[in-house]
Amino acid sequence: MKYNLKTPAVLLLADGTVFHGKTTEPFSSNRLGEICFNTGMTGYQEIFTDPSYFGQIMVTTNAHIGNYGVNSEESESDSVKISGLICKNFSFTPSRVNSDISLERFLEDAHLPVIFDVDTRALVSHIRKHGAMNAIMSTATHHLDGLKDELKKHPSMKGLELASKVSTKEAYTMGDKLSEHRVAVLDLGTKKNILRRLEERGAYIKVFPYDSSFEDLMEWKPTGILISNGPGDPEPLTSAIELAKDCLKNEIPTFGICLGHQIIALSVGIPTLKMHNGHRGINHPIQNQRTGKSEITSQNHGFTIDKESTVNNPQAEVSHIHLNDNSVAGIRIKDKPCFSVQYHPEAGPGPNDATYLFDDFFDLMSKEKIEA
Structure with missing residues (x-):
């Protein structure tokens, strides 16, 4: 499948901070969740399928995500559980001998949106300083006011039974x-x-x-x-x-x-x-x-x-x-x-x-x- 790698996308945080990146295609719907980051250098498949991450938008601090693909035996549940993925460099072609499919295909099958080419160092520094908060991912980059209104309606993780x-x-x-x-x-x-x-x-x-x-x-x-x-x-x-x-x-x-x-x-x-x-x-x-x-x-x-x-x-x-x-x-x-x-x-x-x-x-x- 061919992708338009130049599709602009935006990550809007609850405090009004905006981060820009790219995605493979326009989102079918905006994705909301609490923004969080994982500092692991490996194990992205296990992280994305961990039920504990349900309701959260994941930021990966490792610079390259997807380079070793996906192996069906390494998922921690039967489906992807994160609400969305934010990363710096997304690798579309895996170089691991025993990978079943690419991470691109894995996330595509799960209908999970990805925003890449994001300054994740700046984003993680912002979260460290200001704390975890709700965020919204979208390709509607020219409708920030509407995204802010939608984000305000999303429930806080505090008090949320998941x-x-x-x-x-x-x-x-x-x-x-x-x-x-x-x-x-x-x-x-x-x-x-x-x-x-x-x-x-x-x-x-x-x-x-x-x-x-x-x-x-x-x-x-x-x-x-x-x-x-x-x-x-x-x-x-x-x-x-x-x-x-x-x-x-x-x-x-x-x-x-x-x-x-x-x-x-x-x-x-x-x-x-x-x-x-x-x-x-x-x-x-x-x-x-x-x-x-x-x-x-x-x-x-x-x-x-x-x-x-x-x-x-x-x-x-x-x-x-x-x-x-x-x-x-x-x-x-x-x-x-x-x-x-x-x-x-x-x-x-x-x-x-x-x-x-x-x-x-x-x-x-x-x-x-x-x-x-």
């Missing part, structure tokens, strides 16, 4: 049916690699919709519960918070990842906060407070839990700290078989420094089973 948009509609199973470890996953927007990490350790897994009750999960007789990552504000997810409370009350081995971490914190009275621009990348340094060892981790979150409230909470202890800003990166619930982290131990993309947390979860399930 897990229902990406969670499975029906429960499903995978893994070894004869396994002694039966893991119930509350799907708030889980990545496939989380399920892979459970499956490669021999678990039998059942993935439940986001609004499933504690009783729904326990009817399956799990040996442990994992509360997954996902998009949006955690506070509106009242049913998930109640489920986490029941997990603690009944002392069910529970592991929370990212949004799941925030849900567990809320269940013990620790409030969550909207971050200035969030943590999104694959080189975030974390320190394990028990061992003193540091890890390089993959992160993707725009909300965090309040540190002062965590330190003063009688039910929780800080297990991991983010070394860049000293924010809470993990907690353990005292005298309960429950822990959670703000980052992604399953990686995909990213380093494998934190995969031991899955082993800790399996050890916790084994210990509770023996003591029972």
